[in-house]
Amino acid sequence: MGQKLVGILLNAAMHRGVPRLKTGQESLESYEEAAAAYGMIPCFLQLSDINPESGFSIAYVKGRQGYVRTVIPTPGVIHNRAIYSQGSTGIDRLLGQGLLIFNTCNRYGKDQIHGLLEQNEALQCFLPDSRTGMSGLKEMMNRYSDLILKPCRGSVGKGVMRLSRISARRWTWSYLPSGSRRWLSSTVDPQALPRALRLRFASVPYLVQERIPLAELSGRPFDLRVTVQRGWGGEWQVTGMFAKLAAPGGFVSNIARGGEALSASAVLDQVFTGSAAACIRMSVTSLSLSIAHQLERSLPGLADIGLDIGITRDQRLYFIECNGRDQRYGFQKAGLSGTWKDSYRRPMGYARFLLEEPARYIRY
Structure with a gap:
């Protein structure tokens, strides 16, 4: 295999950090290693530097003196790691020029994903009961005693709240004030919800779910982050999984909100018996692949996702949410450096596969 170019599309802020090796959670070194394993050179792009009419782009490419902005033929295959919603005109323009971009859109509403999965009868039993908006909140408060409230388009646990019934006329509202890492709770009347809560619902769409x-583990709830990716050959595979433990006294497991990443096998083996833990791992793998196959039917270019899967004490599985731009650093924090490297290697394998077999690019 001769060396070929593969594009890595970054948002503008991250792209500016490439020459200084300041790209947050994205590992340039891991991209270099993964691309080299498939005979490719990674080129780090931003949307404004791609000229589809000329067929050339300006990209950061690594040389002897580090990363330098270089004019290159626009790579035929691009892995999108920038944040774009469906219908991005810039991405659509590139697709219209015949470029093969995977993970074209990576910002989906939680309500949208829930609705797509709900269309599959076999997956319905893995979905928490959910409603949207203030009317949905009132309905759910009549049906359940413990609720999780999530912004439909929020990430890393930002804006998540909890409502728990104490009595017929008293609920506990738990929330994280903006800029704080300390959860606050107050008692509220279900017939007169606090203005601050109502304002949140009025400002952005919210998804209301029964709390699973x-x-x-040691009094801390946990779920599993499962990385599901296409690799060489184009088929979905589970690259790996790790456990996310909520902070002591907390109820969200996001690492950015004080959660902790640990080996999934180590956590499951401590919480469940050996045979049950092994069965859960296999069931989580099977469920994650089924979810990816269902979502790909409606989401063009889907190739690299992170799924949060919850497990109850009686070993029942629940889908919690889908991350269209999986933040893979949790593997590294969990001590799973090999899997962390694999999470970069697999998309590069898919990119090389598309370069060799462009007709296998899935369009809908």
Whole structure:
């Protein structure tokens, strides 16, 4: 295989950090290693530097003196790691010129994903009961005693709240004030919800879900982050999984909100018996692949996702949410450096596969 170019599309802020090796959670070194394994050279792009009419782009390419902005023929295959919603005119323009971009859109509403999965009868039993908006909140408060409230388009646990019934006329509202890492709670009347809560619902769409009684380790609830990716050959594969433990006293497991990443096998083996832990891992793998196959039917270019899967004390599985731009650093924090490297290697394998077999690029 001769060396070929592969594009890595970054947002503008991250792209500016490439020459200084300041790209946040994205590992340039891992991209270099993964691309080289498939005979490719990674070129780090931003959307404004791609000229589809000329067929050339300006990209950061690594040389002897580090990363230098270089004019290159626009790579035929691009892995999108920037944040774009469906219908991005810039991405659509590139696709119209015949470029093969995977993970074209990576910002989906939680309500949208829930609706797509709900269309598959076999997956319905893995979905928490959900509603949207203030009317949905009132309906759910009549049906359940413990609720999780999530912004439909929020990420890393930002804006998540909890409502728990104490009595017929008293609920506990738990939330994280803006800029704080300390959760606050107050008692509220269900017939007169606090203005601050109502304002949040008025400002952005919210998804209201029954709170799943997640299994716990040392009193801390946890779920599993499962990375599901296409690799060489184009088929979906589970690259790996790790456990996310909520902070002590907390109820969200996001690492950015004080959660902790640990080996999934180590956590499951401590919480469940050996045979049950092995069965859960296999079931989580099977469920994750089924979810990816269902989503790909409606989401063009899908190739690299992170799924949060919850497990109850009685070993029942629940889909929690889908991350269209999986932040892979949790593997590294969990001590799973080999899997962390694999999470970069697999998309590069898919990119090389598309370069060799462009007709296998999935369009809908």
